[in-house]
Amino acid sequence: MTTLPWLDSDHLWFPSPDAALEDPDGLLAIGGDLAVDRLLLAYRSGIFPWFSEEQPILWWSPNPRCILLPHELHTSRSLRKTLRQGRYHVTIDKAFDEVVTACADSRSEGTWITPDMKMAYSRLHQLRLAHSFEAWDDEGNLAGGLYGVAMGRCFFGESMFARQTDASKVAFTHMVRQLQAWKYALIDCQVENAHLRSLGARLVPRAEFLSILEKNIDQSPDHVLWQMEWQWSEREAP
Structure with a gap:
C-alpha cells in the first residue's frame, strides 16, 4: 500500500507529480495549508487542491490532464x-x-x-x-x-x-x-x-x-488590465 506524503505547514514543498497515485487518479499529497505561496507553487508545479469539508487538504495532479x-x-x-x-x-x-x-x-x-x-x-x-x-x-x-x-x-x-x-x-x-x-x-x-x-x-x-x-508559466501575457475587450463577431470560426 502506497503511503502519501503529509505536508507540513512550516515547509513549502510538493512531491513530483510523477509520484501521484493511479487510483484515485492523481492524488499526490495530503495536508499543508492554502497559503498564497503554497497555492502558487502548486499551480506552477501542475498541482491543485480538491477536497471536501470533512477531509484534510488533498493535492492532485491527474494523468491524463x-x-x-x-x-x-x-x-x-x-x-x-x-x-x-x-x-x-x-x-x-x-x-x-x-x-x-x-x-x-x-x-x-x-x-x-x-x-x-x-x-x-x-x-x-x-x-x-x-x-x-x-x-x-x-x-x-x-x-x-x-x-x-x-x-x-x-x-x-x-x-x-x-x-x-x-x-x-x-x-x-x-x-x-x-x-x-x-x-x-x-x-x-x-x-x-x-x-x-x-x-x-x-x-x-x-x-x-x-x-x-x-x-x-514565466512568460508575460500581452495585457496589463483585466477588462473585457473581446466581442462576438460573425467572423468567428465555428
Whole structure:
C-alpha cells in the first residue's frame, strides 16, 4: 500500500507529480495549508487542491490532464446563436466573491469549495492573481460565470456555474477568446467532463501538460488590465 506524503505547514514543498497515485487518479499529497505561496507553487508545479469539508487538504495532479488550447475552442451552432443574440453581457472581476459562492451553491451533491477555499481564492483575487468572468442578463442579474488563477500565459480554471441557459458557456467563450487575444497559451481544465469536452477541451498525458506549463508559466501575457475587450463577431470560426 502506497503511503502519501503529509505536508507540513512550516515547509513549502510538493512531491513530483510523477509520484501521484493511479487510483484515485492523481492524488499526490495530503495536508499543508492554502497559503498564497503554497497555492502558487502548486499551480506552477501542475498541482491543485480538491477536497471536501470533512477531509484534510488533498493535492492532485491527474494523468491524463484536461486542457484547452485557446485556438481549439469549439462553439456549437446553438451556442453561436446565443452569442449572436447578445443575450448576456460579459465582464471581468466585477463580482468575484459572488461567482465563487454561486459555484459552490450550484453543486447539489456537495461542494469542494469550502469556506477555507473561498477565503484562499479571495486572497488571490485581492492580489490580482485570481479572476472571475461574469455573464449578466439584460436585467442585470448574474446568470453565470467562472473563476480561476492566472500565472504567466496560463489560466487555471477552477469552477463555473449557470443560472440561465448557456450563461456559463458564453462566459467561458469570452474568457477563452480574451485570453487568446492576450497571448495566453494554456487553459487548465483539470478534470474532464462533458460540458468542457463540448467546448473543445481534451485530455493529454500529464507529461505533455507539464511541458506546456513549463514553457509558458514565466512568460508575460500581452495585457496589463483585466477588462473585457473581446466581442462576438460573425467572423468567428465555428
